[in-house]
Amino acid sequence: MTQEVQVIEIPGASSCPETLQIRQKVGSNPIIKDVSKSKEPSLTLSTINPLILTFKAMEYAARGPVILKTLEIERELISQKNSNSSPNSGRREFNGVVKANLGDAHAMGQKPITFLRQVLSGIACPELMDSSSAVPRDVKQRVKTLLHQCRGESIGAYTDSRGLEIVRRHVAEYITRRDDGVKSDSDNVFLSAGASDGIRACLKLLKSGPGMKKSGVLIPIPEYPLYNATLGEYDIEQIGYYLDEQNNWSVNVKALEKIVESSRTHCDPRAVVIINPGNPTGHILSRENMKEIIKFAYRENLVIFADEVYQDNVYGDAKFLSFKRIIMEMGSPYASSIELFSFYSCSKGYICECGVRGAYCETVNINPDVRSVLHASIAAKLCPTVFGQAAVECAVNPPEEGDESYGLFLQEKSNILRSLEEKAKLVEKTFNSLPGMSCSEIQGAMYAFPQITLPEKAIQVSKSQGMEPDVFYCLELVEETGICVVPGSGMGQLPGTYHFRTTLLPSMEHLTLMLSKFTQFHSKFLKKYSTDSDSSCSDSGSENEMAR
Numbered sequence: 001m002t003q004e005v006q007v008i009e010i011p012g013a014s015s016c017p018e019t020l021q022i023r024q025k026v027g028s029n030p031i032i033k034d035v036s037k038s039k040e041p042s043l044t045l046s047t048i049n050p051l052i053l054t055f056k057a058m059e060y061a062a063r064g065p066v067i068l069k070t071l072e073i074e075r076e077l078i079s080q081k082n083s084n085s086s087p088n089s090g091r092r093e094f095n096g097v098v099k100a101n102l103g104d105a106h107a108m109g110q111k112p113i114t115f116l117r118q119v120l121s122g123i124a125c126p127e128l129m130d131s132s133s134a135v136p137r138d139v140k141q142r143v144k145t146l147l148h149q150c151r152g153e154s155i156g157a158y159t160d161s162r163g164l165e166i167v168r169r170h171v172a173e174y175i176t177r178r179d180d181g182v183k184s185d186s187d188n189v190f191l192s193a194g195a196s197d198g199i200r201a202c203l204k205l206l207k208s209g210p211g212m213k214k215s216g217v218l219i220p221i222p223e224y225p226l227y228n229a230t231l232g233e234y235d236i237e238q239i240g241y242y243l244d245e246q247n248n249w250s251v252n253v254k255a256l257e258k259i260v261e262s263s264r265t266h267c268d269p270r271a272v273v274i275i276n277p278g279n280p281t282g283h284i285l286s287r288e289n290m291k292e293i294i295k296f297a298y299r300e301n302l303v304i305f306a307d308e309v310y311q312d313n314v315y316g317d318a319k320f321l322s323f324k325r326i327i328m329e330m331g332s333p334y335a336s337s338i339e340l341f342s343f344y345s346c347s348k349g350y351i352c353e354c355g356v357r358g359a360y361c362e363t364v365n366i367n368p369d370v371r372s373v374l375h376a377s378i379a380a381k382l383c384p385t386v387f388g389q390a391a392v393e394c395a396v397n398p399p400e401e402g403d404e405s406y407g408l409f410l411q412e413k414s415n416i417l418r419s420l421e422e423k424a425k426l427v428e429k430t431f432n433s434l435p436g437m438s439c440s441e442i443q444g445a446m447y448a449f450p451q452i453t454l455p456e457k458a459i460q461v462s463k464s465q466g467m468e469p470d471v472f473y474c475l476e477l478v479e480e481t482g483i484c485v486v487p488g489s490g491m492g493q494l495p496g497t498y499h500f501r502t503t504l505l506p507s508m509e510h511l512t513l514m515l516s517k518f519t520q521f522h523s524k525f526l527k528k529y530s531t532d533s534d535s536s537c538s539d540s541g542s543e544n545e546m547a548r
Helices: 018-026 050-063 065-082 114-124 127-131 137-149 165-178 195-206 226-233 253-263 287-300 323-330 368-379 386-396 406-433 456-464 469-481 508-529
Strands: 007-010 031-034 189-192 215-221 237-242 268-275 303-307 340-345 359-364 498-503
Touching: 065 469, 114 127, 114 137, 114 386, 114 406, 127 137, 137 165, 137 386, 165 189, 165 359, 165 386, 189 195, 189 368, 189 386, 195 215, 195 226, 195 268, 195 303, 195 340, 195 359, 195 368, 215 226, 215 253, 226 237, 237 253, 253 268, 253 287, 268 287, 287 303, 287 323, 303 323, 323 340, 323 359, 359 386, 406 508, 456 469, 456 508, 469 498, 469 508
Parallel strands: 007 031, 215 237, 215 268, 268 303, 303 340
Antiparallel strands: 189 359, 340 359
């Protein structure tokens, strides 16, 4: 028979005089545990999945030193507002911060699209549709149609893991209209909780198996940090390629070929990511550049990830063309063989419902067996949020002429896009008028990514403080003005160049004030750190090429 061993917990057992007495009284050899000592944590940076740590790269842009300083300043301002201290006792000269670092339009004051919010309200609380005569008839019909597709006619039920069939069908019809008649099949569409979720699901397919050479994916620099972080999490090699700033951030295919050739020594390149319209750069690729990319992908047998979430945000004479449309227009052999994942999101465009989490992905020329595996992987998450699916439905199948909601919908959509275009022109003009700055044409999306020539003294001071020069500039900007932007080093930039990303999202009134404060700060910064040798910073932005 095995002898039962007693476990006795005693605070301070290691130095407790009663411990010996207890052992003698019990008679056996009990295990004495000192419960006064704190337990070592099971989860530490050395014990968690090391691949998750790559998300620190994404955190840098979203929660880096500039954003942390902004939060600190916000707390100061709240305290300052609630205190009775005199105006000259260390109080800041501004009353609030401008968070120009995130593409979160509603947080910056944009009003939601009425039609979409009415539909969301209706599917959440159907009785509102019966009790209110103010709700347009087409909204009531849309709510009834969506609920009829839900199990139990409730959005509280799971949907198909790929999303409601009616919404996927309307997505396919939308794509066909968008691409001037190029057919889309709803079986090739799945809905996701934001484009990020869909992108991650598709990138996951590329991870190499045990004993195989590590997979690699080409991502643009500057980039949206989601890609960097996700590739790290999946143990996929990031193969960065620099966009050509001198040519409005186009893709230099000859440079891509060299990068792929050299990367094959240590990984297996499998895909190329294209963000069009560009984030953070605001560019739109030309038809010819897109054709070059497609031919390159065909030669190198690469899958194309087309991040097209900003396709509604197009300004001036620029025109958005989807990669699917160009691939199909190019005909054989590209139309039947180029593998493509294309992404769209309700978080951007004119809808900007970031928190609702609605998006779709269309797959093109993906092997049916692989597509089945993708769908099985998606099914593990059960289904995307039904609110997000309803948002996609409203985006791809908006009110038509003759519908009761059409007039207001068209007015709201047009006003939002017209305002973004006006603000894009104002931001571009302002930055190009400043000494030591240049900003490429903002053709789309909702950001500017100007380049700054920083005085050598500012560069040396920043390095002595252990920070990147653009971070130093952005920290001084938020300290002096309350304007928060993302340093270019948080999104990647050509070595030796310095940038920052700012949104176009503040109202025109607030944006005008923000740019005025920025102009004053920039002039003061140059004066503070310039020396006689910094002659380039005294040139106007339009005259200064700044070795882009």
